[in-house]
Amino acid sequence: MNKKILFFSIIALASFFAGILIFTSTNSESVIIIKNRKHQMPGYAIYTENGDILYVDDIISIKKSILGNTIVNTDSFKVYNPIGIIETPPQESIMSIYNKVLDFLNNDKKVLIIYIDGLGYDLYNKSIEMGYVPYISSMGTAVKALTVYPTITDVTxxxxxxxxxxxxxxIKSREKKLLKVHTIFDKAAEIGKTSKVIEGNMQIIIDEVETILNIDENNNGTIDDEIYKRALEEIQDPPDILLVHxxxxxxxxxxxxxxxxxxxSQLNVLDSYVKELVERFDGDVIIASDHGMHDDNEVGGLHGAFCEEDLFIPIITMENRI
Structure with a gap:
């Protein structure tokens, strides 16, 4: 081997193992950056490839190494191969719901969580403008919140x-696994509170909370009318946490x-369900989604992507109703 080539090969390998990366580009084309249109919180939310969300004040540079790795240099640390970045992210996230519920429980309040699967923040606002959610929109302004990635139900x-x-x-996929951490239902049990989840025809996460499953008894193509009927029954003597999915x-x-x-139109049906449930419930209420959805010309609608439509969700909270 040519001595000159060998020399530079050794230098390159030594630099790599010493942690000095050689870059081929200094632009952000190698990572998806979503600019939140309404400024809510300065800085950035970086979605990592191992399933975390890291908040930083500033990003110094985004570079790509000769090995194909994307490296984000922040004011505090480096992030390798992020899934994507949200610029000026919302202050709240889907994870905020846990603390909201815990606060209600600590103040001896019952809480009804109405979970509308697949409803993104922008689509929710569009549905307000078109008159499909008159009751839900009357409950208060929806907070724009981030969800986690991947944007699929089991994970979110x-x-x-x-x-x-x-x-x-x-939980990073649809594969059924035991949770590695305790849920709000576990926390409720620790402080002597009760919980129930009213679900479709299968349990989404493996947990010890009492989960009431339902089937499409009238064969009308949806289970939500059965879920609604069962929720009306449970609200007559509700647990401390009642989650209706x-x-x-x-x-x-x-x-x-x-x-x-x-x-x-189906969202409008759910709006009528929400109205009846909320008006009969004696306690505080949270209306939330888990992820949004984007249009796909071939199949209708999809989610699971790192895009604005999938990542931003609405959260509505009605407090002090007792």
Missing amino acids: FASMVTGTTPLHTG FHSYDDFAHKYGPSSGKAL
């Missing part, structure tokens, strides 16, 4: 009820598209 639901990221929950908007949005007339 786990973060909703644990208050932490997929890195810590251990509606699936039909997500189902219709997958089939027809999230902004389709059929999906929005």
Whole structure:
């Protein structure tokens, strides 16, 4: 081997093993950056490849090494191969729901969590403008919040009820696994409070909370009317935490598209369900989604991507109702 080539090869390897990376570019094209249109919190939220979200004040540079690694240099540390970045992220996230519920419990309040699967923040605002959610929109302004990645129900639901990221929950896909951390239902039990979850035809996360499953008894193509009926029964003597998970908007949005007339009409049906449940419930209320959805010309609607439509969700809180 030519001595000159050998010399530079040795230098390159030594630099690599010493932690000195050689870069081929200094632009941000190698990582997705979403600029939050409404400034809410200075800085950045960096989604890491191991399932965490890291908040930083400043990003110094984004570079790519000759080995193909993307390196984000922040004012505090380096992040390797991030999934994506949110610039000026919302102050709240899906994980905020855990602490909201815990605060209610600590103040001896019962809480109703109405979980509308698949409803993104922008789509929710569009549905307000079009008149599909008259009751929910009357409950107060929705807070714009981040969800976790990947934006699929098993992953996002786990973060909703644990208050932490997929890195810590251990739930990073649809594969059924035991949670690595305790849920808000576990915390409730520790302080002598009760919990129930009203679900579709399967349990989403493996947990000891009492979960009431439902099937499409009338064969009308959705389980949500059965879920609603069971929720009305439970509200007569509710536990301290009652979580009601509606699936039909997500189902219709997958089939027809999230902004389709059929999906929005089903959202209007859910709005009527929410009205009846909230008006009969004696306690505080949280309305939230787990992820949004984006249009796909071939299949209707999809989620699971690192995009604005999937990552931003609405959270509405009604407090001091007793």
